[in-house]
Amino acid sequence: MIRENQRRFSFDWVIIIIYLLLIGFGYLNIMSASHEGEITNYLDMSESYGKQLVFMGLSVVLIVLILSVEAKFYERFASIIYVVAILSLLGLFVFGKDINGARSWYGIGSMTIQPSEFAKFATALAVAKYISDIQTNLKTIRDQLKAAALIFLPALLILLQNDAGSTLVYASFFFVFYREGLQQIYIIIGFSLLILAVLALKYGLTITGLLAALIIFGVYFLKRKRNNSIFKPILILIVSLIFASGVKLFYNNILKPHQQNRISLWLRLEKDPAKLERMKKAEAYNLIQSEEAISAGGFWGKGFMQGTRTTGKFVPEQDTDYIFSTVGEEWGFLGSSFVVILFVFLIIRIIYLAENQKSQFSRVYGYSVASIFFLHFTINIGMVMGLIPTVGIPLPFISYGGSGLWSFTILLFIFVKLDSNKINEW
């Protein structure tokens, strides 16, 4: 009897309360961003706020389902769930529906479902299962490659469907692998490549090459040990240069013009004022409008449903990817900071709980959840405020969208369920 009680009430209420706060606040902002004139019917299914309310209701059903399933189910069925997710991604090439140039949706009646959203938690489960396998050792190249393959498969399929933003989310598993034993050198290499890429685009190959040479040889001479070959740093330099040229080549020849322009705007590469003006009207339009909306909010915000830029629909996609600009305009610095703090607390709480898991499966899964939220949070809000180039991914729980809401709900509550079960594991 006591044990029953403990089991029922051992869900982590901090996560659940943050979840409810975010969903509720998101709903208010979707209402603001999507309504036209007076709202007469809150369940108007032709409006975003009406649909979102239904999605929220269905989320509750999902939560009850997830929490009532035996915790071991997720570990046992992880592989099958992953296979189903991959199949559904593959199916898009045959049955998929194009929306905004991306072939990421299944149309069911008037509803659309985006399998790439669900592939996230499926991948997280698969990764957790693979890493927690007693035979897996992430310090070996072989297992590293296998783990990477688990991620690259869905990432590649999504990229082929022209949804670069969602592909980027899979980079979050990098943090998981690192936590579970991936060598530090990968982190160093990863950051170095990122910096190298930015330098190559911003300052060109010559300056980047000189800078790289300076640092590489500097490190070499400072940390020289016996018989260290001079060829190693030279090799590193050559690889760096090849990579930098590759980035340039990729930027110039492979990226689509709108992607080029987004990066160009972010790095302030364009010098021709006429072209810059054109870009501001096209690629930077969203960003400029969204920054203006956020600025217009001031400290206190203009109040719920009072934002002039929100009401005037100045920011396109304001109920989905750009929802944070609504928060900024109507709730001001107070409300926006509140959302940021909620996310930070949520992610830290998940990390904290993950670290306390007894089973490695639960820990890896929890870490994956935290990493995925972190990436969404960073990219979405960073983009809306102009800190990083425009990448179209939603803000979890706040942005409008059924697939997104459900997938994040499932992602989170599987972890809540796993966490509540740790008492039964030893």
Place this chain on the structure above:
Amino acid sequence: MRKLLLLTLVVFVGLAFIARLYYLQVYDASSYNPLDDSAVRKVFTYPKRGYVYDRNGELLVANQPSYDVMVIPREVEPLDTLEFCSLLKITKEDFIKTYTKAKAYSPRLPYVFLSNLSKDDYAFLQEKMRKYDGFYIQKRSIRTYRKTIGANVLGDIGEVNQSIIDKDAYYGKGDLIGKQGIEKTYEKILRGVKGTKFIQKDRFNRDLGPFKDGKYDTIAKPGKDITITIDSKLQEYGELLMTNKRGGIIAIEPSSGEILAMISGPTYNPNLLVGRNRSKNFNKLYNDSLAQPLFDRGLQAMYPPGSPFKTLNALIGLQEGVVTPQDKFRCNLGFKYGNQRMGCHVHRSPADMNLGIYESCNAYFGNVYLKIMDKYQSRVEAMDKWSAHVRSFGLGDYLNNDLSVGQPGKIPTSQTYNRAYGEGKWYPTFTVSNAIGQGEVLTTPIQLANMAAAIGNRGYYYTPHIIKEIEDDTIPSKFTTPKYTTIDKKHFEPVVQGMFDVYNKGTAKMLKVPGIEICGKTGTAENFAIIDSVKTQLTDHSIFVAFAPKDNPKIAIAVFIENGYFGSRFAGKIASLMIEKYLRNEITRTDLENFVLRYSLEHEYKKPYSGEPFGINRETILDPISEEEFEELQRKKRRIERVND
């Protein structure tokens, strides 16, 4: 260590976001004002501009509707340009030029395509306008002048220029503002306050309805009507007399400082500066550098006042106790001082004060002036004492009144001479020209009229002003507080008597108006022009100041006629006529009137530009206008009389 990477990044990103939010929303943002919100459209409603009435309640300035063709370039659909141009009576080049300008201004915002359609054009166009998408007609209110007089007094309104928009947040592009005259000085009272309607718009610039249910909207406050001190009948008559002449007439009511008439010749029809041809007409007036119709001679023309200034020296002499009315000075066709000589004309000698004034004896005033200068041990003290007396009559500085233009004139002080000759290196004989209103003295006609008012009042004046009443408001107290001169009241009688005798037996005895006791003083001012880089003397300016009646004067006047020769030739006649017109509203001295109307000075004004040698003063002749022109002026005069009765 491995556990910390993600944790650190989360905290770092969170802090970075809050910092960015702080920058965007708190540091970089100012307080919210719907006027600055580009998501809110501001629609202004312009209030009725206040009417202007004259002192007798006659409406001078009112409003009339005007219709502008507006264009919003991005809403324009392909149209039959030829047909459209012929409707608007413009050429295709005009169309393309204006349209390009409108597009450059903004594709989304309304632009004035063609301003001030006539009422007939409007009625005709209104029907056809629907055919042309992106074009529409907007109603505005512009001025209409009921009488074609007082262009220099009333002024005009026009589109506000950018430098004012930058300074004063009230004005926006295309708003109208007073440009000259009372439209300028009383702009804030006349214009009222425009109302603002805030309309929420969407990103396609479409209206979504009132912003916050009109919480920020303001209602337009209508402009207040004003009554000005001008007597429009007197003004109209003065302008008629000024025909074919250049100069200024200023008439003031001494008991209040109210300006009864303020004439500048040549003048123009104020309706020229209304509506669509405003800028064309304005440029024409502005560029007329010979006649300078925009130069208000009554307020801006600075000249040596000549003989009228002598009355002040008489007053100062009495106040300083260096002379009594009975003291006599010898005049031997002039007067010698040092080794120089100041000429005079033939009259009885020796002269006391009365004779000195009515015969305008230079020797008398030269002696009085030197006595004033000799009273004090120090020349500097004497000069400054004298200067202060003169300045107490409102000379030598701006009158600080409510007219949009003005000039300070010039009254010398010891510093003036110290600067010119060096510290202490000058003597009273250097400055004796000041005795007869020449030398370093410069005045404007309004200052002279005010001086006459102060003499008529026996020692005080009210700042001459143009405002009489403001609807629901009072006029500034500086116009209702008397300003006292430094001369005691008792010293005025001999001088007033002298000015009265100017009419009885002096230089103006031919100008007497039976039944009206006028006190006056003639004057002439030498003047020069640079012709082919040679300083050449032109015919003297004719000057006259007067007030009437002698006791409790109702009108004080200064008349100044460019190149009119001696004072009583033109200026004196005009002054007498104006006084009679104002006091009696009819003219008995029709001989004077006919003279003034018949003789033109245009030939005099052409002389410097003729390229031929010419004679001045004594060699000048009276040049009558043709009989037809004279008849025309007579008809005009009768029409004015008829309308005004």
